[in-house]
Amino acid sequence: MYLRVPKFLNDQNLKLVDELIAGGQFTDGAATTGGPTKSVKKNLQIDLVQHPQRDQFLQMITTTANSNSMMRSATLPRRMTLPLLSKYATGMAYGWHIDNPIMTAMGSPVRTDIACTVFISDSSDYQGGELVVRTSSGDVRVKLDRGDAFIYPATSRHQVLEVTSGERLAVVFWIQSMVADASKREILRDLSIAYDRVLKDSPESEALQSIQRSQANLLRRWGQV
Structure with a gap:
């Protein structure tokens, strides 16, 4: 299922994300992956493990995902990963890849059934940077407004195109559904x-x-x- 969730994060939620960005430090995103994916991942990520607002941020994302009727009915969430906050400056991209099938969240394994990208930058703030998801009927290009989310099967090959100007900020997390199929x-x-x-x-x-x-x-x- 490929689904846009409009205004997944409201203004209050986005204010918390902005505060988290202001108080965080971005590091090389390639450090969080390995194998062939490492060579195609060129972005930055905030290390949330030690961030003082980590628990508040995680609670906000979890509560929002469980209370949003469109998100809940489409994903039937059972567990979630710790969200990643990524930044793509001009010239950065993330080549074609498939997400890891199992990730760890707070020491517990999470099967990644569904991927979710929440757009934090407004679509007019940067050029390029589209999320491209490969489907059986062709590639789907996604570039949404600030606060909107896009969910898609984590089994899909996907990429983030090069940002040619501006800065692309996004929150990414994965969901283990109660229904795996x-x-x-x-x-x-x-x-x-x-x-x-x-x-x-x-x-x-x-x-x-x-x-x-x-x-x-x-x-x-x-x-x-």
Whole structure:
């Protein structure tokens, strides 16, 4: 599933991110990866492990992801990684790669089912720097407004194109879903959309109860908690 989540972070959330950036120190992003990916990763990242606002930042991202209905129904989050805050200055890029299947968050393993990029810079603040995700129907280029998020399967090959002017800031994190199979998550997402539409038009209908029952029973069958 490839999905834009408008205004994932509100103004108050973005203010916290701005404060975190102002109080943090960017280091070479290639230090956080290895193998062939290391040679194509040219960006900077803030080391959040020792950052004094780390816990506040993590709580904000976790709470927002779990409370955003669009994000929650699309990802069915079980665990999340510690978010990364990346910066691409002019001339920086991140070549084609696939994310690690297992990452560590606060000492616990997280299976990376879904990747999420939250755009912190406004799209007019820089040139280039598009996130490009390879899909079965072609490449998708993504460059969103400040606070918007984009989620996509972490199994996808993707890259960040070179920033030709300005500065691109983004928050990136990965989600382990309660439902590992992407096609099953898609079915549950479709049922969620159908539920919302029927709830709006016919809140007392038997159809609404049938959709709700199907959602619940499929999640019981497929979900891992």
